[in-house]
Amino acid sequence: MLFTTKWLATLFPNYRGQAMDNIEVAEVATDSRKKLDESLFVPLEGENFDGHDYMKDAFDRGASAALWDKKKGLPDFLPADFPVFFVEDTLAAMQELAKAYREKVNPVVIAITGSNGKTTTKDITASVVGASFKTHYTQGNLNNQIGVPLTILSMPPDTEVLVAEMGMNHFGEIETLTKIARPDYAVITNIGESHIEYLGSREGIAEAKLEIIEGITKNGYLLIDGDEPLLRHIHLRDGVITCGFEDHNDVAITNITISQQSTQFELSDDDSYTIPLLGSHHALNASFAVTIGGLLNIATKTVKQALTELELTSMRFELMNGKNGSFIINDAYNASPTSMKASINAVKHLEGFRQKVLVLGDVFELGKNSKQLHRTVADSIDESMTAVLTFGKDADEISSAVFKQTPAIDCRHFTSKETLLDALNAYITKDTLVLFKASRGMQFESFVKQVIDPSQ
Numbered sequence: 001m002l003f004t005t006k007w008l009a010t011l012f013p014n015y016r017g018q019a020m021d022n023i024e025v026a027e028v029a030t031d032s033r034k035k036l037d038e039s040l041f042v043p044l045e046g047e048n049f050d051g052h053d054y055m056k057d058a059f060d061r062g063a064s065a066a067l068w069d070k071k072k073g074l075p076d077f078l079p080a081d082f083p084v085f086f087v088e089d090t091l092a093a094m095q096e097l098a099k100a101y102r103e104k105v106n107p108v109v110i111a112i113t114g115s116n117g118k119t120t121t122k123d124i125t126a127s128v129v130g131a132s133f134k135t136h137y138t139q140g141n142l143n144n145q146i147g148v149p150l151t152i153l154s155m156p157p158d159t160e161v162l163v164a165e166m167g168m169n170h171f172g173e174i175e176t177l178t179k180i181a182r183p184d185y186a187v188i189t190n191i192g193e194s195h196i197e198y199l200g201s202r203e204g205i206a207e208a209k210l211e212i213i214e215g216i217t218k219n220g221y222l223l224i225d226g227d228e229p230l231l232r233h234i235h236l237r238d239g240v241i242t243c244g245f246e247d248h249n250d251v252a253i254t255n256i257t258i259s260q261q262s263t264q265f266e267l268s269d270d271d272s273y274t275i276p277l278l279g280s281h282h283a284l285n286a287s288f289a290v291t292i293g294g295l296l297n298i299a300t301k302t303v304k305q306a307l308t309e310l311e312l313t314s315m316r317f318e319l320m321n322g323k324n325g326s327f328i329i330n331d332a333y334n335a336s337p338t339s340m341k342a343s344i345n346a347v348k349h350l351e352g353f354r355q356k357v358l359v360l361g362d363v364f365e366l367g368k369n370s371k372q373l374h375r376t377v378a379d380s381i382d383e384s385m386t387a388v389l390t391f392g393k394d395a396d397e398i399s400s401a402v403f404k405q406t407p408a409i410d411c412r413h414f415t416s417k418e419t420l421l422d423a424l425n426a427y428i429t430k431d432t433l434v435l436f437k438a439s440r441g442m443q444f445e446s447f448v449k450q451v452i453d454p455s456q
């Protein structure tokens, strides 16, 4: 049980039905299409539907109570004793409920934002703190104005540590989320170019990410990418911990070694750590988790063990077996120029492959400089790559730029997935490595499923 309708009534006093009967609420749900036993149904207005139209489904599927936009008529079928809490706006009310529930459970809260690495850093941090504490964390990528409240409202009442990923693509969104979650530890993984279309500049992205400070608890900590010039002005603030590759950082990452299975690195404590992730950028992600583990007095040995037992969210540089003895890296959940370059640099370090092929697609939300930002990806591509196959509207800027700088590479742009797949299949041979990467909306998983070994 999360809470009772009687407790809800203290938050939302404008209600009808038997709320004071202390009806137990086991979960908070926003989708009548899912199992709703003993749930509080929160109808939301979305792009395609209005949840208020599905109250009957929710009731039939076992909802015990509901929030309701008081401007909308209540369906007649609802029994008079069914608890309904009338609110101005159901999303705002769900966010208020999440804030109150966070205070009621009062776990240690770790919030993670940044242009890239949020989900990975969340997964690493959850593994580290989960080794010593009852931990609840963001499932998948549920990190927005709806996802963070749902993450908090799915937290068991005996949770000791909450790890919440916070995403944004407009000003004010992180401020809302941090004031709900009230983090004791906040992390800004990096400042890239993600969603720059709406933030205007990298300076704007930094400003939006720094909103996370508004919610940090008294004596809380903010961990940041200490190498990022746009964050340099806060280095000396109380509670700020810098992590990065330059030696001025509070937590300096050194002696990085990348193999086919793992990345090894040392931190300022001169201790060596190994993670089953490839690339120096993941050493940065892990440094945030290790630092928080230390601040929570988790033994170094325990932290190191947890780093080897990561449960990673899919489609983030996911290594898979391909057909005909090839190897696939499914990094297709999302992309930005920064993350695309980071992943290409990781591929460069991978040895033992006969050929390396990059299948790259559009990066969305880059605004007026989109073509130029796509071209910058070519800066990371060298003659160690056999082929660069691109698909989308702006991705041809990558293949064109690579062809100009390294004509020996097979650089082709395709305007249909079918023709790209035909060309790609010629490379799906023994010991060829293929990286797939593009924005979420490109749905590059449609390529991956065509070339992975069906037996895996």
Ligand SMILES: CC(=O)N[C@H]1[C@@H](OP(=O)(O)OP(=O)(O)OC[C@H]2O[C@@H](n3ccc(=O)[nH]c3=O)[C@H](O)[C@@H]2O)O[C@H](CO)[C@@H](O)[C@@H]1O[C@H](C)C(=O)N[C@@H](C)C(=O)N[C@H](CCC(=O)N[C@@H](CCC[C@@H](N)C(=O)O)C(=O)O)C(=O)O
Pocket (backbone or CB within 6 Å): 030, 031, 032, 033, 043, 044, 045, 046, 047, 048, 049, 050, 051, 052, 054, 140, 141, 142, 143, 144, 145, 146, 147, 148, 150, 167, 168, 169, 170, 173
């Ligand atoms: C609102 C919602 O949850 N919608 C989900 C729903 O979409 P669908 O189109 O079916 O419904 P509507 O949204 O139109 O409907 C409104 C509600 O009505 C409910 N309903 C509908 C039909 C019915 O028969 N019964 C019903 O009860 C419905 O459930 C709605 O509540 O289903 C889709 C498929 O499952 C979901 O994908 C959709 O979820 C939306 C996209 C959503 O925002 N979900 C969050 C929980 C979430 O966190 N999603 C993340 C992606 C987050 C993300 O993109 N983050 C960005 C940064 C933040 C940007 C920010 N500005 C933003 O707005 O997102 C990032 O870069 O990471 C995820 O899904 O991974």
Ligand SMILES: Nc1ncnc2c1ncn2[C@@H]1O[C@H](COP(=O)(O)OP(=O)(O)OP(=O)(O)O)[C@@H](O)[C@H]1O
Pocket (backbone or CB within 6 Å): 114, 115, 116, 117, 118, 119, 120, 121, 141, 167, 189, 190, 281, 282, 284, 285, 316, 317, 331, 333, 334, 335, 338, 339, 340, 342, 343
């Ligand atoms: N610190 C980092 N710097 C640059 N790129 C990174 C970093 N961490 C992860 N990446 C790359 O970014 C991509 C997405 O990683 P992840 O999903 O963890 O980030 P995210 O911030 O949650 O992304 P999104 O907001 O798109 O969901 C992956 O390709 C990964 O290789």
Ligand SMILES: C[C@@H](N)C(=O)N[C@H](C)C(=O)O
Pocket (backbone or CB within 6 Å): 334, 364, 365, 439, 440, 441, 442
């Ligand atoms: C995951 C989602 N918030 C996102 O970043 N979407 C990109 C811009 C896309 O639609 O591909």
